[in-house]
Amino acid sequence: xxxxxxxxxxxxxxxxxxxxxxxxxxxxxxxxxxxxxxxxxxxxxxxxxxxxxxxxxxxxxxxxxxxxxxxxxxxxxxxxxxxxxxxxxxxxxxxxxxxxxxxxxxxxxxxxxxxxxxxxxxxxxxxxxxxxxxxxxxxxxxxxxxxxxxxxxxxxxxxxxxxxxxxxxxxxxxxxxxxxxxxxxxxxxxxxxxxxxxxxxxxxxxxxxxxxxxxxxxxxxxxxxxxxxxxxxxxxxxxxxxxxxxxxxxxxxxxxxxxxxxxxxxxxxxxxxxxxxxxxxxxxxxxxxxxxxxxxxxxxxxxxxxxxxxxxxxxxxxxxxxxxxxxxxxxxxxxxxxxxxxxxxxxxxxxxxxxxxxxxxxxxxxxxxxxxxxxxxxxxxxxxxxxxxxxxxxxxxxxxxxxxxxxxxxxxxxxxxxxxxxxxxxxxxxxxxxxxxxxxxxxxxxxxxxxxxxxxxxxxxxxxxxxxxxxxxxxxxxxxxxxxxxxxxxxxxxxxxxxxxxxxxxxxxxx
Numbered sequence: 001x002x003x004x005x006x007x008x009x010x011x012x013x014x015x016x017x018x019x020x021x022x023x024x025x026x027x028x029x030x031x032x033x034x035x036x037x038x039x040x041x042x043x044x045x046x047x048x049x050x051x052x053x054x055x056x057x058x059x060x061x062x063x064x065x066x067x068x069x070x071x072x073x074x075x076x077x078x079x080x081x082x083x084x085x086x087x088x089x090x091x092x093x094x095x096x097x098x099x100x101x102x103x104x105x106x107x108x109x110x111x112x113x114x115x116x117x118x119x120x121x122x123x124x125x126x127x128x129x130x131x132x133x134x135x136x137x138x139x140x141x142x143x144x145x146x147x148x149x150x151x152x153x154x155x156x157x158x159x160x161x162x163x164x165x166x167x168x169x170x171x172x173x174x175x176x177x178x179x180x181x182x183x184x185x186x187x188x189x190x191x192x193x194x195x196x197x198x199x200x201x202x203x204x205x206x207x208x209x210x211x212x213x214x215x216x217x218x219x220x221x222x223x224x225x226x227x228x229x230x231x232x233x234x235x236x237x238x239x240x241x242x243x244x245x246x247x248x249x250x251x252x253x254x255x256x257x258x259x260x261x262x263x264x265x266x267x268x269x270x271x272x273x274x275x276x277x278x279x280x281x282x283x284x285x286x287x288x289x290x291x292x293x294x295x296x297x298x299x300x301x302x303x304x305x306x307x308x309x310x311x312x313x314x315x316x317x318x319x320x321x322x323x324x325x326x327x328x329x330x331x332x333x334x335x336x337x338x339x340x341x342x343x344x345x346x347x348x349x350x351x352x353x354x355x356x357x358x359x360x361x362x363x364x365x366x367x368x369x370x371x372x373x374x375x376x377x378x379x380x381x382x383x384x385x386x387x388x389x390x391x392x393x394x395x396x397x398x399x400x401x402x403x404x405x406x407x408x409x410x411x412x413x414x415x416x417x418x419x420x421x422x423x424x425x426x427x428x429x430x431x432x433x434x435x436x437x438x439x440x441x442x443x444x445x446x447x448x449x450x451x452x453x454x455x456x457x458x459x460x461x462x463x464x465x466x467x468x469x470x471x472x473x474x475x476x477x478x479x480x481x482x483x484x485x486x487x488x489x490x491x492x493x494x495x496x497x498x499x500x501x502x503x504x505x506x507x508x509x510x511x
Contacts, residue, residue, distance in 0.1 A: 013139025412441025
């Protein structure tokens with residue numbers, strides 16, 4: 001299968017980053033390496049915004065290091081992009097020529113629209129958010145977009161970022177007057193956008209400052225689930241973190257868990273920008289997107305190769321990528337998913353209403369896509385491997401609640417093991433949710449048994465209630481079903497326990 005390597009160099013006002021991806025001809029991709037250098041180009045400018053000789057030297061030295069890595073990894077394509085620091089610099093052409101002469105790497109300077117667009121593109125191709133307002137706080141600019149039904153409707157690029165906003169604060173810790181001035185400035189700027197005022201849409205944050213804010217909150221609350229992507233904060237939580245940081249010196253801030261030392265001096269104006277936007281928009285929540293500008297550029301490459309404008313369903317795309325990475329048998333998955341869906345629909349009249357959630361079928365289908373994915377590591381204790389993998393990886397297009405649910409359902413082995421896996425996440429789960437996941441896990445495990453030999457021999461399934469209040473499951477097969485029957489009779493006890501009915505199985509060969 002043909003494979004190419006793509007390197008994206010993102011020259012921002014705060015940092016310069018090199019990310020290397022592999023892209024297969026079938027559209028499967030993987031992030032290979034990610035390197036970052038904190039350059040603070042916004043701090044290396046003259047009064048008119050020109051990049052100083054010192055700033056140019058930092059860029060050249062950084063690109064020289066990147067060049068060595070690019071050569072070693074035999075990269076097929078390099079895309080270099082620069083944002084606000086270079087876009088606003090009067091000596092832009094001179095800097096670009098120096099970089100080309102000394103490093104042989106060419107850069108495109110993104111327009112304010114392109115910078116906003118790529119951030120938007122990253123969000124809609126990596127989350128399940130249909131409508132929202134995005135904010136990307138760079139070092140020297142802040143991009144805000146409005147998207148509805150996954151379509152970009154409005155955008156703006158403000159000529160201020162975390163580093164430039166810091167100039168409103170003279171010392172390490174802002175005074176009350178300085179904070180008031182900062183808040184007023186930001187509220188005035190955001191309030192000038194009629195299309196966001198009181199929109200009541202979630203604010204989606206991308207970039208390092210949003211990442212640090214989310215990390216601080218996760219560490220502070222001892223959040224048990226791994227991953228930042230689609231992590232959610234309430235407005236009050238943002239304000240609470242800001243209030244705590246305001247009382248700390250830069251040195252003390254450097255010791256705050258979740259906060260990068262290189263952002264300790266600029267995190268307060270960055271968080272204030274996020275909170276001010278949340279206030280102006282009356283956003284119900286803030287959502288972290290761990291995918292940003294360079295991911296948008298990457299998605300554009302992949303989407304063009306596939307001949308589409310955006311992934312039709314982000315979660316489905318994620319499962320497609322997982323099936324390739326973990327060598328999942330697609331035909332087996334389809335059969336198990338089909339059987340589980342049929343069984344659930346047949347069982348619906350006998351399921352207590354409080355467990356019969358409208359999202360159950362979606363969770364079943366998603367869980368079937370990664371059922372016992374831990375077999376990739378080892379068949380022994382595959383359920384443990386499955387739960388560990390899924391609860392510790394980001395799955396684009398899924399909320400944290402959905403990912404935890406799928407981790408528990410697709411790794412289901414028994415009620416006791418489900419409880420064991422769920423214990424560290426007790427504060428994220430209710431008893432009702434656990435019972436629902438037990439039900440779905442039992443159905444999926446039973447469906448898995450019905451394709452024990454992976455020959456797709458079960459063609460039909462119907463469920464009836466016998467006069468003795470037993471559930472009778474009728475299974476029509478087109479081949480010998482010995483191993484399927486053996487496994488299904490072994491696993492039906494999990495259905496009996498969660499449904500509180502005795503279950504009898506009736507296999508029939510239609511030949």
